[in-house]
Amino acid sequence: MKEGIITNIQHFSLEDGPGIRTVIFFKGCPFRCKWCANPETQKFHLELGWSKGSCLKCGSCVKQLYKYNISLKNEEVNWGDKSGRGGSIPSPDEVELACPTKSLHIIGKKYKVSELIDILIEQKPFFDDTGGLTLSGGEPLAQPEFAEALLKKAHENGIRTAIETTSYAEWNVVEGIVRHIDYYMTDIKVMDSELHEKWTGLPNQRLLSNIGKLLKQFPEVHFRIRTPVIPEVNDNPEAIIAIGRFLKTFENRDNLEWELLKYHRLGVPKYEALHREYPMGKVELSQEKFSELKSVAGFVFKSIV
Incomplete structure (x- = not known):
């Protein structure tokens, strides 16, 4: 199945x-x-999400997920294209290792x-x-x-x-x-x-x-x-x-x-x-x-x- x-x-x-x-x-x-x-x-597909309230702004995601164009700008985590929307996303395991508070997370x-x-x-x-x-x-x-x-x-x-x-x-x-x-x-x-x-x-x-x-x-x-x-x-x-x-x-x-x-x-x-x-x-x-x-x-x- x-x-x-x-x-x-x-x-x-x-x-x-x-x-x-x-x-x-x-x-x-x-x-x-x-x-x-x-x-x-x-x-219908897995997505990347970000919870502002639990984010430490530590930059760990930026360092470890740089190939996915993760960035920290104006106190917000962005990804994908310049608008912060779209683009490929990391695997759940990669995200879990990169974000200590699970603020950055995979949806689905x-x-x-x-x-x-x-x-x-x-x-x-x-x-x-x-x-x-x-x-x-x-x-x-x-x-x-x-x-x-x-x-x-x-x-x-x-x-x-x-x-x-x-x-x-x-x-x-x-x-x-x-x-x-x-x-x-x-x-x-x-x-x-x-x-x-x-x-x-x-x-x-x-x-x-x-x-x-x-x-x-x-x-x-x-x-x-x-x-x-x-x-x-x-x-x-x-x-x-x-x-x-x-x-x-x-x-x-x-x-x-x-x-x-x-x-x-x-x-x-x-x-x-x-x-x-x-x-x-x-x-x-x-x-x-x-x-x-x-x-x-x-x-x-x-x-x-």
Whole structure:
């Protein structure tokens, strides 16, 4: 079985599905949502990252990794071309030896399914009656063979499974993976496809089609539809009502929920670590406005969480 590229393994999560869960973050995503809180998961290859707060400015990386054009300028570590972006990167072992505080680090690590299953089996006693494994990212569907093999093996070991996904993939990929899923979480950000493409880089027809098919064909799977409420994108009653009307078609399902998520800026330090600018600038969403839109959603669709 081929290896998968993973950015992080988070234990004891209470936010990524029911119960206590281990979350495995996949690297690579077809979307470029301007508000993305995990920019380190967007690209499909290993990357170099830098954490300013733990950097000693000692210059060890500059001396040991000079052939990769590592430099220390204006109190910041840069690499690649003159803009500090791009270029080849050193191996994880080289970086670990060069940086005593791990401020300079490689984002992403290759795993085999068996290695992750061993980790999950160790955590299994903590999963309680509802917890288990959650695949997140990035986009797990972008590494479909690896994701499906991992989910299947988890089920074989009695571990409940969940996924956080855009649902953006060929139908045969989505259909194959959902057969090994107990709890399915996916976004509907906005119904207008042109607006969706403007803010995420891709239209939404494929993902809406996939979600509709899933809701019709897999009644045994618990679905939670998530809508991140984003300033200037969908922070208005019309956008929320449009999503609610789409979901109302499936409202007779007992295991379908809709969750509105409040926009936040927690990912900004990650952009700094990658030497990228945060695309959303300094916009904010007030709690008052979010609460109003959540009330609007509740009028349209009964199962709001």
